[in-house]
Amino acid sequence: MKLSPRIRQAITPLRTVMVVYLVVIIVLMAFAPLLAPYDPIAQNVAIRLQPMFSPGHLLGTDELGRDILSRIMFGAQVELFIALGATVLATVLGTLLGLLGGYFNGLTEVVTMRLVVDVILAFPPIVLALLAVTLYGPGPVTLIVAMGVLFAPIFARITYGQVLSTKREEYVDAARTFGAPTVVILFRTVLANVSAPIIVQFSLTMAAAILMESGLSYLGLGVVPPTPSWGSMVAQGQRYLTTDPHVLLVPGAVIVLTILAFGILGDALRDLLDPKAKKRS
């Protein structure tokens, strides 16, 4: 198969490894009920704190004798569902705000970019997340909405900046002179031409959302136990750090790798979609 030079340049060994890793994680997550060796919440104190590579338990067991591999697999479901939900929400919300703020001048710009985006940015994100969890209680929906709102300003700013320059392009004027309705100009002409950095940011925000979800779960503000989640697994593992470090290190490593993989995927997408960005860096 002959690939275009741009695609060939975007593919590196590291990126390939990371994409393969993500595919593995997604497959394990999707087919967790079939593939997982054990019930992730079934306790068996008799075999508690088994080390890695012990018979029957590839990644060992935790302090309640639950299989860590199965918990990672089911934890991925929650983790990725929340991260994806939050990121999609942030993308839709932020892109819409940026698009409107960038295209229309005057009051719309003030309301979208100053009153909404800048106000959200003024709060420390963790504090805002804590506030949301305190008000509405922990759980997936709260997390998705809270993180979606928190991450929206990044998308709004990126879109806004892109729209400011794109709306002065001649083809936008051309569309206007040929009678294109404003809605078409916004969502066809302009959006199509600002989408590349938004897609890149999508991947990077996935990484940030996983990090924040893990952080909140670690603090006990995320997913409610006994539902497994990578962040709460780290939180439980820290008590056995000196004696049985794998209880903490396995979920920790999975979190780090997944965040890294999404970040590197973002870089690859940037090279694929926006060859100009590579020259600048």
Next chain:
Amino acid sequence: MNEPLLHVDGLSVEFQTPDGWRQVTYEVSFRVDRGKTLALVGESGSGKSVTAMSILDLLPPNTRRTGRILFDGVDLVPLRDKGLRPLRGSRIATIFQEPMTALNPVYTIGHQLIEALTSHHDLDHRAARERAVQLLRDVHMPAPEEKVDHYPHQLSGGQRQRAMIAMAISSEPDLLIADEPTTALDVTVQAEILDLIAEIQERMGMAVLIITHDMGVVADVADEVVVMKDGRVVESAAASQLFRSPQEPYTQALLAAVPHLGKADDFLSAARNKLRIDGVTATTPLPETVLRLQDAVIRYPGRWRRPGFQAINGIDLQVARGEIVGLVGESGSGKSTIGKAVIGLLPVTEGVLEVRGERITGRPGRALRQLRRHVTMVFQDPASSLNPRRTIGQAISDPLLWQGLVRDPRARRARAKELLERVQINPDWSDRYPHELSGGQRQRIGIARAIATDPVLMIADEPTSALDVSVQAQVLDLFLALQRELGFSCLFISHDLSVVETLSNRVVVLRHGDVVEEGETEEVLHHPRDEYTRRLIAAAPVPDPEIQRVRRAERLAARRG
């Protein structure tokens, strides 16, 4: 003194691509004698700029040169940066097409001149500054003592190019490489800059290597001409000989394609004359007015409480049915502003704008949308006026959707193919994207889009100024054929008098937002009444060295007198 100053011998340049080395020029050879001017001519992609830039190795790092470049007997090809640096800007100076990007925007031109001077000469600051002012005086910069402290953006395009030239000649070079030095300038300014280069050349005895696509410029300045195509030298000859009897078919075609004033036997002109006769017999005794502007004032919107810039100061303009009206003027004359106002991108601040007898001024959005159905526009640069994310088939059928003319997607596709055929583009290409087409093909798409809704009036804003001459001729030919067939009226905006001459029935000359002259094309261009029109016509270069020589003498005499 038989040895030439610069002898390029079998020079090939290759670019490294992911698919290996790709050759862009093939064994180019030419000689530049001391004190003489050699013009490197060709269309885009001919390799003329690459060849010129390779002399001082100003190419990107992924290139390699083979062959010999003998400058004053020394081969420059094996020299790296270190060996070339003593030559750059000192014995060989370079000026570029766009002085705004070649000058550093954050320093005054005086600062940049002084920097250039002190790097080559042992001068203290005061002496260098005096020399800088003197250099600006030498390039006829108005008020040089003041301008020396100006930043590039405070100067006009012509003044910036003068500053660049001052910088280039500061080291009294033996060779000046000028890469399209006047392409970004208006014709009257172009004539002044070319006069200046000729004057300096005579005074300092330097050789000039000028790269240009404009045969008129070649005729004006060159002693020797090298014609390039696809990286190869097609023909090289003395200028007088080349213009009199071009040997190669490509050169002949290139010269034939150059539109210039008074080219009466031109087939486009013939087509236009025929059209006029047809038009007279076809229209009713009282031709319908398609566009009417009366006392129209156009002001750009101001910011906050500052008033906007008034670009058009109350003009009258009419376009009759089936008529092509040429709107000519230099940059800043307001010609594009009028086009934008008629199409509805700018409001007409005062006065009347009527399309087909319907008043547009002071009407809300609905009237404007109705108007847009009947008025369309072909933009100057098809690369930027076509949405890069829409296929060409979508681009030309989108207006039909937006105007609600053809709602069925299949019918739109069929219409798009039909339109592509009309503009002589393979209809199977309708799924291609604009960047997959050449400049000329893209502009055909621009024209197809503009005729899609069967307009009454088309605004064409410099539709061919971004194209090579041979392509320009084809596009204009197509444009005229379509206009004859479909009978739309056209407001043809151009800075190029010869293009307007071949196309339009009437000409309107604009200057600083006022109409200075208007009338039948032949009347205005061959018997101009206004002084400014006369200057404009005299400044447009003609591809004939004899005529250019006479004109230069006249210009110089006029300036002295």
